[in-house]
Amino acid sequence: HSGILNLAILPTFGTRWLMPMIPDFVESNPDITINFVTRVGRFDFARERLDAAIHFGLPDWPEADSTLLVRETVAPVVSPEFLAGRAIATPADIGRLPLLHMTTRPGAWTEWFEHQALSAPTGPGMQFEQFGTAAQACMAGLGVALLPLLLIEGELQRGQLVPAPGQPMQSRSAYYLVVPHDKRGYPPVASFRDWLLGRLEKEPAVLAW
Numbered sequence: 421h422s423g424i425l426n427l428a429i430l431p432t433f434g435t436r437w438l439m440p441m442i443p444d445f446v447e448s449n450p451d452i453t454i455n456f457v458t459r460v461g462r463f464d465f466a467r468e469r470l471d472a473a474i475h476f477g478l479p480d481w482p483e484a485d486s487t488l489l490v491r492e493t494v495a496p497v498v499s500p501e502f503l504a505g506r507a508i509a510t511p512a513d514i515g516r517l518p519l520l521h522m523t524t525r526p527g528a529w530t531e532w533f534e535h536q537a538l539s540a541p542t543g544p545g546m547q548f549e550q551f552g553t554a555a556q557a558c559m560a561g562l563g564v565a566l567l568p569l570l571l572i573e574g575e576l577q578r579g580q581l582v583p584a585p586g587q588p589m590q591s592r593s594a595y596y597l598v599v600p601h602d603k604r605g606y607p608p609v610a611s612f613r614d615w616l617l618g619r620l621e622k623e624p625a626v627l628a629w
Contacts, residue, residue, distance in 0.1 A: 422451030425608035428459040428473035432551040433595060436571050437490075438474065445615050452608045460524060460549075465600040472609050473598045476524075485604065486596040487613060489620065492568045494528065495588035497581040502561045511536040511586035518563030519545040520554050528566050528591075535589045555581065 429438060434456065442454070459473060462481060479486035496514055507513065515538065519529055533540035546562060548554040551571055558565035559580050567581075569588065575581040597616060603609050 423453075423606075423608045425452055425454045425472070425612055426457070426470045427454055427612070428457050428463070428468070428470050428475075430460060430474060430476060430595075431458050432571055433476070434458070434474065435552070441619055444619070445612065448615060449608075449611050452611060454612075465603070471599070471603050471606060472612065475596050475598045477593045477596070479596055481596075481598050484598050484600045486598050487617070488594060489597055489616065490570065490595040492570060492591040492594060493588045494532065494566050494568050494591055496532070496564050496566050496584040496586050497558060497572065497576070498564050498584050499559050499561050500579060500582050502558075502563075503582055503584065508584060512538055514564055514584055514586060515539075515541040519543075520557055520563045520565040521545045521547050522551065522554060522566075523547050523549050531592075532566055532586070532589050536586050 429435075445452075445454075457468075457470065459468070459470075462475075462477075463470075463473075465471075465473075465484070474489070475481065475486070476492075479488070496511075498508070506517065508517070511533075515533065519541070522528060529545075530540040546557065548557065551567060554565045555567060555572055555575060557563070558567070559575065564584055568591075569576070572581055597613055599609055599613070
């Protein structure tokens, strides 16, 4: 089971959720070297010379196996100062405020407003490529962000971000470990998948609101 594992990760999910656990994998599998690259969206495994990927989406990657890792719950959050300086009492009030958008999830706010039985506002808003940057902008008081609770656990616990009115919503998509068919039997991939599923069985990735 020795060898090299070339793994594609998502920027914020990889650094905030996966990376803190990686020392345990390295200790348990000292003969496997992991090389990390950042990728968002689908790509050609063979051309990129990658063995596996942690992907957010649906389990429909062509010619690959998708193993469910974590389902995602998103909710609107603001900085305490932003909340204190404005009258925000209901989900409808959020629609009149600056909304921070993720370029990778252009329909997220529309889906959330529909979840609250409201019409989504049509005005423009700031665009961000990564959740980490959006969270920083939100903490700076630039607006309301719709963020995965799993990825902002620290900010919520420290009080840097606080809930805005409205119900959390489970995303239609989820996080998957994706392995191309020709890498199914590659020992480093099998070791990583078994380790990751074992960690999730012991410590389910669930963050309650």
